[in-house]
Amino acid sequence: MKHSLAYLTFALSLAFAVAPFFSGDFAGFASDMLPNPQINPPVQPAGYAFAIWGPIYLWLIASSIYGVMYRKDDVDWDTARLPLCISLAVGVPWLLIAQVSVILATITIFIMAGAAIAALIRSPVQDRWWVRGPVGLYAGWLTAASFVSLATTLAGYNIGFDSYGWAIAGIIAALTVAIATYRRVESSTYIVAVVWALVGICVANGMANFVVTALAITGIVILLCVMAMQAPRTPRTLS
Template sequence: MKNIKALLTLITTVTFVVSPALTSPFSGFRADQLPIPQIDPPVQPAGYAFAIWGLIYGWLVVAAVFGLWKRIGAPDWDHARLPLVISLAVGTPWLAVANQSAVWATIMIFIMAAAAIHAHLRAPARDQGWFGIPVAIYAGWLTAASFVSLGSTAAGYGLITGAQGWAYAGILGALIATTAVFRKSGANAYRLTVVWALVGIIVANGTENLSVTALAALGIVALLLIRPSAASVTS
């Protein structure tokens, strides 16, 4: 039983990676999923940015296999495995849910992000290439994606403000969360993944929506200037 966490990590990683093949593709909430259709909302990065999932899927599989093979029952790996399993287990049906309900998809992706961040902060100092970095990239993308989902869904229901206002709020929310996490972990892979998402927002908005582009650009500068706390472990 002491080795169950390593096995569960591999199982949930495989189900998570295979899940896109078992459901319809997802490229944003459809017009009929929200009262106010959100077609290419300004908070959403350009489509190419989502190619990072290929890297995430592949690296997580490698990490899970290596963990079961070489680090089965390792206390430092086990410390991070349970929250990672939770994130992957919730993420397995996420695409299917996202094609049906924007609200539930948003709730689920925040759970996924919180658990992934927890795993990232618990990641062992050793084996960065085998565990720390892939989990950091996974957590970083979910940090950005959760606020993209929130901004799209909230704008789609006309809560407080429109798509433009929620783009500002989503970017600021992602920046605040990323700053807090990076200060603790010091993991460059984590913050650079969020930077990747912000570049995608810049590409998507360009000069046609200059204020969102400028906020995303300032956010990138701010993230690159942040220094981790003295207690953090840099990856």
């Protein structure tokens, strides 16, 4: 149906933003959901960092409204809308899933992150603050959050490393994906979201877990350097 993706994106963006009012906020898995309880796992950002969802919700809704009003027939927008809709559709029930199954929540958040990154890569350069900006912020946070979920789950099931080992592995993995994604599509908001998560990890760990904090700080510096090195070459694609 003509214009269906534009309206579907709006509906899903709205449903995604409203979902927490029915399922409750989320700031990490309950410790009793894992065989090896994870109380304040070192890979998890401080609670305040989850406030980034406010700007994400509002910006995605604003983007979808702009799309309905001015870009219903835009093929470039539709190319990004399809994977974005997949991500949002999975995201609507995610908070409920996270209260029931850690494993299923980890699988679904990776689906959300993968689809969001695909939407970011497909996002048009024009109207970048209406498309690439909000999608980048969303995809960046999901990149970090997916590896937080994975590291917490694996540590909670006593697979491989302990919680500190998985924190280090999770940060490195998130950085690898973030750098690879940024090399495909230069989105400053994507990097900002990942950096925000790393700052939250620094705040949560402080000097008590110095290695984790030092790695997170190193990651922040690396991401900012990657942005600085790439920006002069293609400044018009930054969002």
